Amino acid sequence: xxxxxxxxxxxxxxxxxxxxxxxxxxxxxxxxxxxxxxxxxxxxxxxxxxxxxxxxxxxxxxxxxxxxxxxxxxxxxxxxxxxxxxxxxxxxxxxxxxxxxxxxxxxxxxxxxxxxxxxxxxxxxxxxxxxxxxxxxxxxxxxxxxxxxxxxxxxxxxxxxxxxxxxxxxxxxxxxxxxxxxxxxxxxxxxxxxxxxxxxxxxxxxxxxxxxxxxxxxxxxxxxxxxxxxxxxxxxxxxxxxxxxxxxxxxxxxxxxxxxxxxxxxxxxxxxxxxxxxxxxxxxxxxxxxxxxxxxxxxxxxxxxxxxxxxxxxxxxxxxxxxxxxxxxxxxxxxxxxx
Amino acid sequence: xxxxxxxxxxxxxxxxxxxxxxxxxxxxxxxxxxxxxxxxxxxxxxxxxxxxxxxxxxxxxxxxxxxxxxxxxxxxxxxxxxxxxxxxxxxxxxxxxxxxxxxxxxxxxxxxxxxxxxxxxxxxxxxxxxxxxxxxxxxxxxxxxxxxxxxxxxxxxxxxxxxxxxxxxxxxxxxxxxxxxxxxxxx
Numbered sequence: 001x002x003x004x005x006x007x008x009x010x011x012x013x014x015x016x017x018x019x020x021x022x023x024x025x026x027x028x029x030x031x032x033x034x035x036x037x038x039x040x041x042x043x044x045x046x047x048x049x050x051x052x053x054x055x056x057x058x059x060x061x062x063x064x065x066x067x068x069x070x071x072x073x074x075x076x077x078x079x080x081x082x083x084x085x086x087x088x089x090x091x092x093x094x095x096x097x098x099x100x101x102x103x104x105x106x107x108x109x110x111x112x113x114x115x116x117x118x119x120x121x122x123x124x125x126x127x128x129x130x131x132x133x134x135x136x137x138x139x140x141x142x143x144x145x146x147x148x149x150x151x152x153x154x155x156x157x158x159x160x161x162x163x164x165x166x167x168x169x170x171x172x173x174x175x176x177x178x179x180x181x182x183x184x185x186x187x188x189x190x191x192x193x194x195x196x197x198x199x200x201x202x203x204x205x206x207x208x209x210x211x212x213x214x215x216x217x218x219x220x221x222x223x224x225x226x227x228x229x230x231x232x233x234x235x236x237x238x239x240x241x242x243x244x245x246x247x248x249x250x251x252x253x254x255x256x257x258x259x260x261x262x263x264x265x266x267x268x269x270x271x272x273x274x275x276x277x278x279x280x281x282x283x284x285x286x287x288x289x290x291x292x293x294x295x296x297x298x299x300x301x302x303x304x305x306x307x308x309x310x311x312x313x314x315x316x317x318x319x320x321x322x323x324x325x326x327x328x329x330x331x332x333x334x335x336x337x338x339x
Numbered sequence: 340x341x342x343x344x345x346x347x348x349x350x351x352x353x354x355x356x357x358x359x360x361x362x363x364x365x366x367x368x369x370x371x372x373x374x375x376x377x378x379x380x381x382x383x384x385x386x387x388x389x390x391x392x393x394x395x396x397x398x399x400x401x402x403x404x405x406x407x408x409x410x411x412x413x414x415x416x417x418x419x420x421x422x423x424x425x426x427x428x429x430x431x432x433x434x435x436x437x438x439x440x441x442x443x444x445x446x447x448x449x450x451x452x453x454x455x456x457x458x459x460x461x462x463x464x465x466x467x468x469x470x471x472x473x474x475x476x477x478x479x480x481x482x483x484x485x486x487x488x489x490x491x492x493x494x495x496x497x498x499x500x501x502x503x504x505x506x507x508x509x510x511x512x513x514x515x516x517x518x519x520x521x522x523x524x525x526x
Contacts, residue, residue, distance in 0.1 A: 004519055005487065011468035012488040016384035024383060025397055027375045027404055100394035125394055310474050 025124040091151065094174025095121060098148055101171055101259065102182060103127040107323035109299070111145035113185065115152040122148075146170070146325060149181040167193055170324050171259050184325045196328045203331035204266065205230035207237045216244040218275055219251035226254050226267060233266035234330040235301050235322045240270065243293060247278035252317055269321035271309070290318045300327050367411040374420055375404055381489075382428050388484045389432040391473060399431035425489075425499050429481060436477055471521040479514035482507055 001009075099121035106112060106129065113132040114122060122131060132145075134153055147153065147166050154161065161167075166183035167190040173180045186193035208227035211217055217240065219227070226232055232254050243249055249272050256269035273287065280286050287308045294306045303320040310316050379400060386396035403424050407414075414420060472480055478500075485496045486507075493511075497504045 002515075004515060004522070007468055007522075008472065008483060008515075008518065009487040011465045012388060012472070012484060014465050015469050016388055016488060019380075019384045019387040019393060019396065021380055024379050025401070027372060027379075027401070096398070100398070104392060104394055125397070308470060 020126070090174060091178040094178045094180045095150060097173040097259075098150075098171070098180040098182060099125055099127075101173070102146070102148060105171070105256075105304075105324045106146055106182070107304070107325075110323075110325070113145065113147040113153075115148075115150050115156075117152070118148050118150055118180075145185055147183050147185050149183055151177055151179075163190055165189060168197065168325070170265060173259065182324075200234065200326075200328040200331070201230045203230075203329075204232060204234055204237065207234065207241075207331050208232055211237060211240060211244070214244060216248045217251060218248070220253070223251050223254055231267050232270075233268045233322060233326045235303075235327070236266075236268065236270045236320070238301055238330070239294065239297065239303075239320065240272070243290060246289075246293075248275035249273070249278075250275040252311065252315075256321055266326040268324060268326060269319065271311075271317045271319045273315065273317040287316060287318055294318070294320055300330070367408060370420075371404060371408045371411065374407070374424070378421060378424060379404075382424060385425070385484065385489065386428050386432055388488055389429070389477075389480065390435055395435050399428055399435060402431050403427035422495075422499060426501075429499065432481075433477060468518070468522065471518050474521070475514055475517060479510055479517070482510045483514050483518075486511055 095118060099118060102112060103122055103125035106127075108127075108129040111130045111132050112119075112122065112127070113134050115134050119131045119133050130145075134147075134156060147161070149157075149161055149166070157164075161183060165187060166185045168184040168186075169181050170184055171182040184193070186196070205228065208230055212219075212224050212227040227237075236254065240249060240251070252271040252273070254267040254270050256267060272290075274280075274290070278286075291306060291308065294303055297303075300322075304323045306318065306320040308316055309319050382400045382403065383396050386399045387393060390396050390399070406427050407420060407424060410423075414423065472483060475483070481500060482496060485491045485499060486493070491499070493504050493507045496507045500507070502510075
């Protein structure tokens with residue numbers, strides 16, 4: 001085995017150990033379909049019919065009629081049950097998607113309120129932040145953070161979620177009664193939260209326009225529009241400003257709003273590299289300075305995920321992604337964080 | 340190489356199914372549960388190496404076991420269940436990677452980026468290799484993972500990936516060459 005092969009073997013083994021044994025969830029079994037009728041005969045043998053008897057024909061007819069009535073009632077009942085099962089399968093799918101999204105995207109420092117089933121799903125996905133169980137019938141004190149609004153949670157709080165303490169949706173999964181929303185909680189109430197969101201949007205527009213006007217950054221037209229419209233997260237704007245002060249940057253794209261999130265949700269990820277005018281740009285290892293800068297940041301400016309990736313055209317760029325929800329007030333006076 | 344919890348090796352020492360062949364639901368339950376117990380970690384890690392994120396890896400593995408459960412009665416040779424599972428997991432990974440590419444509107448080879456914390460804890464050198472492996476085309480990455488992580492011989496890799504053995508060898512050769520170029524090492 002060559003040294004390179006040995007290095008690959010050891011690196012893969014080391015990487016695989018990042019998946020901890022305790023993270024393995026229990027086996028989920030597929031929903032078993034009911035069989036209405038069994039088509040198999042017992043043993044496959046037929047017995048000779050006994051000699052005809054006078055009472056047998058009307059009795060058989062009566063049994064047949066009764067069987068048809070009972071059968072149709074059973075079919076109707078089972079079909080009804082199956083519709084219910086379909087809904088529960090959709091609900092489970094939405095719940096799983098939401099749990100995976102929250103585990104991957106929500107800040108570990110945020111308190112996540114959830115019903116017991118969702119909390120268990122989050123824990124099984126290795127979510128290491130604080131989980132706050134919403135128990136039916138128990139008075140709930142709203143912590144600052146995020147709530148996963150499943151049907152159970154909606155039943156508990158009704159309209160209070162939207163008009164009260166959790167007005168902002170950052171991601172949404174499923175539809176109808178199966179819908180699961182991930183909402184930002186602001187214990188000060190909806191009005192204060194909405195005012196903070198508006199103020200943050202104004203600050204992001206100003207900051208974005210400043211970057212868009214800077215000669216230190218190049219970007220495609222759509223990225224310029226997103227910057228000027230205030231769509232880009234304050235943390236992304238801050239790290240880009242910091243890096244552009246050192247060398248010119250080339251932004252490829254902004255992204256990562258939550259699925260089903262409103263158009264106002266800030267874009268929390270960015271793909272970028274040194275611009276071709278920067279000294280040493282395009283050389284192997286030129287991204288190390290960017291990675292070192294990102295890794296040196298403290299909260300809330302340190303990305304949750306950052307790596308050098310290669311685009312289809314062969315260009316290497318850095319992809320940095322920040323957690324949800326986006327903190328509010330980072331750029332303006334009266335700093336307030338939504339998380 | 341360090342060895343810890345039941346890993347890929349465990350998947351090759353499966354208990355032979357001794358349940359009756361009537362395909363009773365209870366026997367399928369027990370067999371699938373035993374297979375899950377013995378292989379879930381190794382398969383999850385395989386999917387994790389292919390996809391780079393834990394949640395997707397878990398989903399792909401669960402889906403593979405659900406598929407096995409549904410098809411248990413039709414499985415001609417239940418001792419080959421692990422091969423079936425491995426193929427299913429790889430198919431699931433391909434499908435996730437395809438979905439990611441199409442969702443982003445371009446062929447992005449990379450799964451979600453490595454966390455900054457993982458980069459620090461895991462060692463820069465290891466992450467450099469992993470980044471290079473992740474940057475390879477899917478098929479080359481699969482061959483490397485099956486050969487150097489799962490320790491499968493080329494014959495089994497060919498069977499799992501449904502390609503010829505010669506293709507396995509040439510793909511591995513190309514993958515190592517590409518890695519050598521990126522990492523500045525002789526393959």
